[in-house]
Amino acid sequence: MADRTEEIRSCWKKMNDEQINGAYNFSCGYLSFLNSVKTEREAAEFIAGAALSRGFEPLEQVTAIHPGQKILFRSKGKVCGLAVIGEDMEAGFNLVASHIDSPRLDLKPRPLYEMDGLALFKTHYYGGIKKYQWVAMPLALHGVAVKKDGSVIKIVLGEAHDDFNFTITDLLPHLAKDQMEKKMSEAVKGEDLNIIVGSRPGDKEKDPVKQQIADLIKEQYGLEEDDFVSAELQLVPALAAREIGLDRSMIGAYGQDDRICAYTSLMAALEVEKPARTALCLFVDKEEIGSMGNTGLQSLIIENITAELLHKAGRGDYYTVRKVLANSAALSADVNAAVDPNYPEVFEKMNCSFMGQGIVMSKYGGSRGKYDSNDANPEFLGKIRKLFDDNQVVWQVGELGKVDLGGGGTVAQYMAHYGMEVVDCGVALLGMHSPFEVTSKADVYMAYKAYKAFLQQF
Numbered sequence: 001m002a003d004r005t006e007e008i009r010s011c012w013k014k015m016n017d018e019q020i021n022g023a024y025n026f027s028c029g030y031l032s033f034l035n036s037v038k039t040e041r042e043a044a045e046f047i048a049g050a051a052l053s054r055g056f057e058p059l060e061q062v063t064a065i066h067p068g069q070k071i072l073f074r075s076k077g078k079v080c081g082l083a084v085i086g087e088d089m090e091a092g093f094n095l096v097a098s099h100i101d102s103p104r105l106d107l108k109p110r111p112l113y114e115m116d117g118l119a120l121f122k123t124h125y126y127g128g129i130k131k132y133q134w135v136a137m138p139l140a141l142h143g144v145a146v147k148k149d150g151s152v153i154k155i156v157l158g159e160a161h162d163d164f165n166f167t168i169t170d171l172l173p174h175l176a177k178d179q180m181e182k183k184m185s186e187a188v189k190g191e192d193l194n195i196i197v198g199s200r201p202g203d204k205e206k207d208p209v210k211q212q213i214a215d216l217i218k219e220q221y222g223l224e225e226d227d228f229v230s231a232e233l234q235l236v237p238a239l240a241a242r243e244i245g246l247d248r249s250m251i252g253a254y255g256q257d258d259r260i261c262a263y264t265s266l267m268a269a270l271e272v273e274k275p276a277r278t279a280l281c282l283f284v285d286k287e288e289i290g291s292m293g294n295t296g297l298q299s300l301i302i303e304n305i306t307a308e309l310l311h312k313a314g315r316g317d318y319y320t321v322r323k324v325l326a327n328s329a330a331l332s333a334d335v336n337a338a339v340d341p342n343y344p345e346v347f348e349k350m351n352c353s354f355m356g357q358g359i360v361m362s363k364y365g366g367s368r369g370k371y372d373s374n375d376a377n378p379e380f381l382g383k384i385r386k387l388f389d390d391n392q393v394v395w396q397v398g399e400l401g402k403v404d405l406g407g408g409g410t411v412a413q414y415m416a417h418y419g420m421e422v423v424d425c426g427v428a429l430l431g432m433h434s435p436f437e438v439t440s441k442a443d444v445y446m447a448y449k450a451y452k453a454f455l456q457q458f
Contacts, residue, residue: 011358011394011442012249019392023445026267027243027251030444033263034241034253039142039234040078040285040295043100043259047080047266047283048072054270056082059305065089065313068274073305077144078285078295081305082269084455086278089313090320092327092420093280093306094458096269096451097297097411098261098334099287102254103127103433105134105193105235107141111228112197112217114210119198121166123235124190127288128433131188137435138165139195143233145223153222158238165238166195195235237435249356249441256437258287261333261426261451264444268452279455280305287334287411297414326419329380331454332412333447336360336398338428346401353398353428356440359388359450360398362424367407374412376423383458384423391453394446398428425450 012020037043052058056072065085073081078100083093105123113120125131140158147153158165170188171179179187202212217223223231241253262283269281282305286296293299306324310316338355339347353360363381366373388395400407416422427447430438 011356011440011446014358014394015442019445020442023441024248026445026448027441029267030260030263031241031243031251031253034251034255034259037259038102038140038236038255039104040100040102041144041232042142043262043283044074044078044080047082047100047262048074050266050270051080051082059308059312062312065309071309073308075301076295079301080283081301082266082279082281083305083309084269084272084275084279085309086275089278089310090315090324090327091277092324092329093278094275094455095280095282095302095328095330095415095420096265096333096455097282097284097330097415098265098426099258099285099291099297099411100262100283101127101285101288102236102257102259103129103288105139105195107143107228107231107233107235109229109231110225112210112214112225114207117199117201117209118196119209119213121195121197121235122191123193123195125193126234130184130434131190131193132184133434134193135168135170135188137167138238139167139235140238141166141233141235143231145221145227145231145233147222147227147230153227155221155233166197166235168193168195239436244438250438251441251444252436252438254435254437256427256429256439257335257432258333258426260335260429260439260444261447264427264447265333265451265455267448268455271452272455275456277458278309281451281455284411291411291414297411302415302418322418328418328420329458330412330415330420330422331384331425331451332374332410332415332422333451334410334412334424334426335429335432336362336424336426337400337432338430340430346405348399348402351397351399352401353396355428355430355438356442357396357428358394358443359396359446360424360426360428361385361395362398362400362426365400365408365410365412365424367409368404371407372409372413374410374416374422374424376412377421380421381423384425384454387453387458388450391449391457393450393453394442395450396428 201208204211244250
């Protein structure tokens with residue numbers, strides 16, 4: 001099979017000096033975003049704050065709809081939507097949807113216990129991870145706990161340079177003969193991802209270390225053990241986002257899947273002005289576990305937003321809602337896998353995506369026989385190609401590895417459910433779903449340009 005790598009020209013080669021400087025400057029804000037946002041709640045708060053500072057009006061305060069109006073939608077602290085109203089809402093939306101959740105370790109509802117002189121937290125991993133990647137590294141704790149009286153306690157532990165961290169220990173190689181003979185998927189079990197949280201015993205006779213930690217948590221953070229039941233606490237890598245490479249051309253960080261698409265589409269949406277078609281930018285939860293629940297895109301989020309906007313515009317009947325959705329066009333803004341020179345055997349290079357070659361347009365996703373895939377229509381793809389070329393957006397095609405080796409789904413299928421045209425369009429990553437993913441600054445910049453062109457002009 002031919003190798004298309006020689007046919008590809010680097011995105012960097014297609015940009016002039018001004019555009020290259022633009023890519024480097026744009027990445028500064030992205031690095032800051034990654035360092036301050038590590039959970040979907042933090043992402044939603046950041047997005048809402050940015051929108052309000054740029055003149056977006058909360059939807060619940062809107063009484064009438066007019067062209068050019070900028071509206072902010074929020075739900076349950078984990079979903080956001082930005083709308084810029086077009087000339088005729090019934091013509092449909094230009095919709096860009098990304099997800100703001102990432103693979104992580106969640107604390108169980110009853111996490112704290114003691115064993116062998118150590119206090120530990122039990123976890124349940126969230127999303128597709130390689131479990132062995134999460135041991136022997138510093139971890140931080142982010143999230144919220146809600147007490148019985150409804151008060152909310154926000155928690156961020158382990159991010160400041162002088163703060164403490166958590167960790168999961170690994171087995172020393174001297175005693176790991178049996179472990180190292182196992183398959184990588186079995187070397188570290190899910191129930192073994194237990195976080196060390198303390199070692200100093202208190203005065204209690206039973207479980208003195210656990211009781212000492214429980215007392216400390218109550219004293220310093222106001223949490224009883226039962227409060228963990230109504231908490232959403234996540235362990236994430238306590239690693240700063242960093243520039244990668246002698247040329248500083250790349251970015252390494254946790255959670256770039258899919259906050260890279262969230263940030264770039266946010267920056268694009270903030271700059272949209274008076275579009276002909278209504279521009280709608282959605283940031284949703286739960287994609288990493290199937291988009292389920294009332295904050296995932298399998299819920300009625302899109303339908304509810306559309307219905308409320310049309311209701312406030314005086315056209316909220318069910319037929320009009322369905323018509324608007326069917327007339328809409330969408331980019332499923334999610335990442336794809338970049339060809340990794342360390343693992344060439346899993347990629348079909350004529351059709352897979354490469355770092356630094358621009359935003360990735362994936363006609364289909366799914367696994368093996370395109371199962372759970374949207375499979376975009378060619379008429380729509382032709383229009384997207386022209387839009388990108390007219391706006392000097394460097395793009396490439398991509399699919400997730402060789403046909404029978406795996407694959408993966410996105411939220412595209414849940415938008416296509418309404419009859420709208422949809423294609424997956426995002427950034428190529430190295431080390432996807434690892435605690436430290438790598439991207440190209442050129443690709444980040446091209447994603448921003450692509451989403452802005454689509455929201456403003458399609």
